[in-house]
Amino acid sequence: MSNLTNFMAISNAIRSTNIHAIFRSIPSNFGAVDAGILFGSSAILYILIRRFSDRRSTPLKGPPTTFGNFLFGVLPFLRNVPDVGAVYEGWASRYGAVFSVPGLLGSRTICLTDVKAIAHFSAEETYGYVGTPPAKRFNEKLLGRGLFWAEGDSHKRQRRALNPAFSNVAIKNMTSIFFDSAYKAKAAWDAMLESSGPSEGIILEVQLWMNHISLDTIGLAGFSHDFGTLSGNTSNIASIFDAIGSKESVLDTVVFLLSLIVPIVDNVPTVRHSLLNQLTKAMQDLGNGFLETTDANADKSVIGFLMKSVSSEKISHEEVMSQIMFLIVAGYETTAISLTWALIELSRNPAIQTKLRDELLRSGDPTWEELTSHGSLLDAFTCEVLRMHPPLPEIERMAAKDDCLPLSTPIQTARGELVDTVFVRKGQYAKLSVECINRSEALWGPDAKVFNPGRWLDESNGVDQQRAQELQGYRHLLTFSDGPRICLGKVFALTEFKTVLSVLLRNFVFEFPNGPDTAIGRRMGLLPRPGVEGEAGYDVPLRIRHYVPTELA
Structure with missing residues (x-):
């Protein structure tokens, strides 16, 4: 040679x-x-x-290479920033709606905030823009070669096999499961309040309870399996999820960063590495049990639909196992995080909490039509939680081929030229900061950083939001992504979210023990979770008390 x-x-x-x-x-x-x-x-x-x-590639403006470091670019800096979306928004304001930041090994990563470029990028995902090598390795190791890992025709085929399980008809039939989980939590809280005697309520760690609701729900709706955490049972999977972020050390961070460049480093036996291996093993054991006991002809849960796809050779047994693991992670972690943020915002905004409760008390349990319609305060509140607190804060992909990104507004390149397209070379990384785009003042107006459900009640009147309405995605948001990779379970997640809130809010009042100005930060788990600033772990303690109508108080 x-x-x-x-x-x-x-x-x-x-x-x-x-x-x-x-x-x-x-x-x-x-x-x-x-x-x-x-x-x-x-x-x-x-x-x-x-x-x-x-x-x-088009020479884009952006933070200089010296802003980050040669090996890891801006990643170490961003991991320690409390509001990453605001940092990206500041860069977009300074350098233009499409800019670049220092990436791995001296490369530059393209960052998109231009609505036309975002639409093109999203439409090209899974063929033109694919998972980055580090992300692909992590996803395959944790979840196998399922929907989240797959690209191109494989992704299209696997998604087609899952579609029937997430149709409106299928989810409508699962709604009773969502209500059952919410009412189990209500019953447990009722018992705790009654046993506490006359008081101003009890203090509960609500993130733990939202985890219980989400896990039991995905267990029953996804696999006809009752984890029973709302009834007091412990779950190995939930315990591992809770430990992944709370036990992260400096060594974990160093190994994570080095593994982006040298994959074998990821095998260093850190605490996080051990926990991720335990999580994969626990999910595989559950998946094998589900596959052995599921009757594809009788089971109406998600796994029942998957087994039908196996029998028609649309999907393999190995792919089914990967879908099971993916559904556990996505159905548990994302919904629990969103529900926790919802209770945080209710506690921060007592007036909104009262107004939303009044709306919900006008009738009993919402119907399927009410849960899936727009125009209610419940729907507006849901959209605002998703806008302000996306569980997945960013989307990073790699160009699978040379491409040209169209722009809605011309930008000035690093050479001073005015261009209305950006050339992206094959192999270059491109990123969407979902937090930045969802809260951008350029798209959502001067109150973009303010939690305001009212913005959704008359969208046609939102002059300041006209730019946001040019975005695709669910309700002009990128929380569920967009294009071929838009979240398949978004209707499932939205229905569960609204169902749980409708039950809890009609029966309980939520408050911060130390007042509505309690500072909330984020903890790095498998996904970022909220946590009280200055406190260790993921704890979000709220004071819970029974709602008593004014005339009975």
């Missing part, structure tokens, strides 16, 4: 950040010094190639 061939082989391996391929590329007759020289030369060659390739 010639030296040039050696250089190119190792450079390609470095580019793919595949350490095994790097070692395989080093000739067997090379000594340690020769291998080191070849590796170093190849790394330099790769960096030069990358820099040259970057020049093929």
